[in-house]
Amino acid sequence: MKFKLQNIAMVAGIALAAMSAPALAGSIKIGFNVPLTGFAAADGNSALVGAQLAVEQVNAAGGINGDMLELVVYDDQASPKESAPLAVKLITRDEVVAGISGSYSGATRAAATIYQEEATPYIAAYAVHPDITRAGDYVFRTSFMGEVQGRAGAKLIGAMMGLKRVVMITLNNDFGKSLAAGFKARAASFGIEIVAEYEYSIKDREFGPIVSKVRADAPEAIYASGYFFTAGPLVRQLRAAGIEAPVIGQEGYDTQKFIEIAGPAAEGVIITTSLDRDSSDPVTQAFIAGFEAKAGYPADMVGASAHTAVLVMAEALRAAGGGGKAALRDAIAATSLDASTGHISFNGLGEVRKDVQVQIVKDGNWRHYAVISDAALLAPPEE
C-alpha cells in the first residue's frame, strides 16, 4: 500500500516531464528509458530514483559548468518494441545530447542500435547482454557483463571460500546463461567440480523438484543465478528442505526485497554485485543515504547502477564542455571517476572496468564480505 502515493506522484511526474518539451534556458537534456509498468516495474522504479538522485546531486553542486542537468524519462516496459521508437523520439524530438538505459537487455539492445546510428552517446546502467556495447563506439556500459561476474563467482567459491563440489541452478535467460558461461569457463581453474546444472525459467517460483534433486546431490555450495523474485522463493525452499550448503548469487539478488521474501533463510547468502553497503567512500555513502530517503526503502544494485551511469555522463559532459556528441563520446571513453559503484573506467569496447563487491546477508541486511579486484580475471572482452 505504501507505494500507492509514490506511484501516482511518479506517473504525474513523468507526465509533467513529457509536457515540458521546450527546454529551459541553460539546461542539458539526457534521455532515460526505464520500465515503469509491466513485469520489470520494480527494478524500473529503483533505476528512476537512482538516476533522479544523481541529477539532483549534480545540480545542487552547480550543474554542468553552470547548466542544469535534465532527465527526460519515458516508460519502455522493458520491451524493445517500446524502447526503439522512444530512442528515436528522444534524439529527434526531445533533442537529448545523450541517453541512459535504466532498462533490461532486450530494450537496451534495441535502443543502443539507434543511438549508435544517430551518433549519440548511450550508457547502459545495468543491462547485461554482451551485444549491447557491440552496437558501436557510442555505446557504453557501467555494470558488469554476465561473464565477468560469473568468473568472479568461480573465484569466490573455489578460491576464497575453498568449496569444490558445486551445483548450478541457472536462470535460462541472457542474464543467467551468461553468468553460467563465465562461471563454467573458470570453474576448473579454481578446482571446482560442477556436479550438476539445473535450469529454470523466469516465471518459476516453485522449485520443489530442483530442491529434491539438489538434496540428493549433496553439494558443498550452490551457485544460483536469478533475480530477487526468483531467488527469494528458491533460497527459502532450499533451506526449508534442510539443505545447508552456502548459496552464492549475483547482483540480481541485490535488494532488500530478497531478504524480505527469503526471511531467515536469507542469512548467510553471499552475492557478487556492484554496491558495497559498508563502503567508506563518500560518494557511495551519500548515495545510500539519499536513495533510502528518496525511495522509502534501502538502496539496491539497480538504483546504484543508474546513479553511477548519470554521474559518469555528468562528468563527461563537464569534460566535453559543449563540444558536441563526438567530444562527449571521447570524454565518456576517457572516464576515470569514483562513483557509487566504485572506481569507473572503460575498455576499448565501452565495457566498465571496476572491482566486484561481495556482500553477505547478516542480521537481515546486506553487509560487506569481500572485494574481488583481480584485473586479469575481471577483464571484459575487448571486442
Add this chain to the structure above:
Amino acid sequence: MLFLDLTVQGLVQGAIYALIALGLTLVYGLLRILHVAHAALFTLGAYLGVIVTNQTGSFALALAVAMVVVGVIGVGVYRFAYKPLLDQPPLVALIASIGLFIASEEIFRLVFGPYGLSFTDPPLQTQVEILPGIFLSHARLMVVGIAVVFLGLLGWLSASTRTGIAWRATVADPDMARSFGIDVERVRYLNFFIGSALAAAAGVMVALLNNLVEPTMGAVPAYKALAIIVLGGLGSVRGTLVASLALGVIEAFGTIYIGHLLDRDAIAFAFLIIVLMVRPQGILARG
C-alpha cells in the same frame, strides 16, 4: 527415493493446478466461456491472504476472507462482464475476459506496488517427515489437504444434493433445466462463487509456498489452466483433476531430466500436444 520425492513434489504442484483449473472448467462447462480473468481472481486471493494475515496474524481467517471476498467478486465478474455478453458469440466474452485480466495486473501494481508483498512471519513452515527421507512443510501438506477437502466437498455437492443435481442438469441442457423449474441464474452465480473461491484458496497457498505475491503471478496459471482443461476434456471435472495431477508430476520430472532442453511451461505444452495427438477429445472425455 528421488523418484518418490519428485512424485510427491509433482502431486503438490498438481493439487494447486487442480484448485485453479477447476473453476475454469466449471465456467466452461456451464457457459462455454474461456474465463481467462479467473487467474486475476487467483492473484487477488493471494494478495488478500497476505494482507489479512499480516494485519490480523491469523492465517485461517485470511484464507476464509480471501475465499469469500474473491467468491463474491467472481460472481460480480459474471454479473457485470459476462452476463451482458451471453447472447454474443463466445469470442466476445473471451476478449472481455482477456481485457479484464490485463487490466487487473496493472491495477494490482498500482494499488499494491510493483515489488510484490510477503508475509512478515510466514506460517506453517515447519518440516514433517511424511515418508522415510521425504520431508514436506506443513504448508505443502496443507495445499494437498485443502485440495482434497474442497474438491471432495464439491464432488459430494454435485452428486448428492438437489443443488448439485440442478447444477449438472444446467450444464447438460440449460433450456431443458429451466423448463423443469431450475433457477439457471442461481446455478451460475453459485458456480462462479465456488470456482472463484477455489482459485483464491490456490492463490493463498501459492503465496504461502513462495512467500511472494506479485501483480503478474496470474500470468502462468492463466494459460496453464487453459492447457489443463483442454487436456482434461473441456468441461470435465474428473478429467481436469487427472490432468492437473499428471501435469504436476510430469513437470517435476521434466524440470530435472529435460530442463536444459525445455523449461517447465514448454514441457507442459509438449505434453498437451502429445496427448491431443493421441486423444483429441482429452484424457477422460468420451469421444
